[in-house]
Amino acid sequence: MGLVIHKEKVTAELGEKLKSICPFGAISYDVSNGLSIGMGCKLCKLCVKKGEGAVTFEEEQAPKVDKSLWNGVLVFCEHFHGKIHNVTFELLGKAKELAAVNGHKVLALMIGSDIKDKAKELYCYGADEVYVYDDPGLKDFLIEPYTNVFYSFIEEVKPSSILVGATNVGRSLAPRVAARLKTGLTADCTSLEMTKDTDLVQIRPAFGGNIMARIMTPNHRPQFCTVRYKIFSKPERVECDKAPIMMKVTPQMLVSHAQLLDVEMKPEDIDISEAEVIVQCGRGVKSKADLAMVQELADLLGARMACTRPLVENNWFDAKHQIGLSGRTVKPKLLICVGVSGAVQTVAGMKGSDLIIAINTDPKAPIFDVANYGFVGDLYEIVPRLTKMIREAR
């Protein structure tokens, strides 16, 4: 499987052309060695399209997995001592849609200590079957026991698709379990669909650029993905009272080479994920001192301040104020983007916003493709005037 070069068809002209069109610089060509494709290749298949038959993509018949043995869409329940994280409910809502396509069940997995009653809540948000591993040894998240339990559950129940919240715990646990199962894992999906063939269609921004990729795991089960908080909507709660299915915890599962010494709760700080009005600063804000000007506007609007990644890298903001693929996903009623260019990673974190207003000097800035209102102008001119106006109106 992969790209095959048909040497006889590679002329010097074609070789040079393919070398120059590869977006990843993975193709090399010289007369003596001919055409070769290096490991920078991302399989965009541009060379296949433009190669006049000199490069072809060959699919190899791999042994096929029996997909009928894998059933159900599983949601891993993220919680802290029984307090369930909202991302879990959002994922249950999505899982219900996905499972309906093939008449599958929505499954939920909860791991912890003294959580049997708490787990019932998962039924109220759409789970058909809730499985619980309850043991004092599972009270706190430790990577090895949790991986063992999760893995053992999958071996036993064989869910077809698995959705995990892209929280710090989920991002640590999901890859660990996926690697043990030797299956695929797609991080930070922004959209999910289900095919009739039980294949999970995973869509996420990719290649670190302004591109979306449609990713599938066509020949492995289970299929694993993580999804950030606030990407999907939390379904309505429906009252119900059903006992969860209790699973057996064995001593071997609890073996850990890491020991939890201490847990310190961080000071309560309203997460920008929960904010209703947000003002986001981008690189258009030229110095740290200028943030005060934007903060003033934010204060008048009762807004939380947020930023893009470069501002975190400059140490102007703590990482938890970053909106984007590597930061937080937000769903405010109003988002004002000030000097934000709108790279796809940033935009990925703001799509659920009700109203996006952008201020940027560059009329071609990609932020204007997602903004409902684009103000082409200098933030240093507009923001102080707006602040003054709001203040005078009061």
Add this chain to the structure above:
Amino acid sequence: MDILVCVKQVPGSSNVKVDEKTGLLVRPKKGNKLNPYDLFAIEAALELREQYGGTVRILTMGPPQAAEALEECLWMGCDEGFLITDRAFGGADVLATSYTISQGIRKAGPVDLIICGKQTTDGDTAQVGAETAEHLGIPHLSNVTRILSVEDGSVVVEANQENMIVKEKIQMPCLICTDSEVNTPRLPSYRRKKAMDDSLIHSFTLNDFEDKDNTHYGLKGSPTQVQKVFPPEKSTSRVMVEGSSEELAEKLGKLLSERKFI
């Protein structure tokens, strides 16, 4: 203590775009650089070496020019570098990448602590560290914000876990992924750059690995497949407002007032 840091060379600009007319990918013009998140991992390793002695080695997987990233690490003070490069490794997803790296680590020799950066700026998945640890059968901890001490064959660290900070004592060998708040990375040394010794960088190919089965690597070893790439959707209701700064401020104020935000 022997430490190994996993690093990656990433595009200088992550701005790969789709040409609207042709639907083809357009390559950024800028060159490559060392993944900025890796600098924190390297700094953490160098600080540990200063305190506890031992070695700091670096490992990367990539095309031959990825050796440049290793050179930069050597200028920062690392002792030795390993480049894993083979055509067979191309097209690898998270599973195949992490498996390849785990094989490279085995080949590089015994190690007490493996340190990875939080994520790369091109792949952005933050999953390779955890999967690598699984392939090696060792514990790991992500989002490490402080390395407190090394005692009785264990490392004591603090990590960020959503709304709390956890403190764990992890038996070595183990793998940690550092957060960017863990330290302030040093700059590469010009003196070291001048005195650079190429023999400190070693290359591995598939043939050097314990597992030589090529179906475990690259595209063949990758369960996920990119079916297609496409430009992101654009918002439907889109109004562009132009004019003088006064007009813009006024219109924005009016809009916010109409929508009852002020």
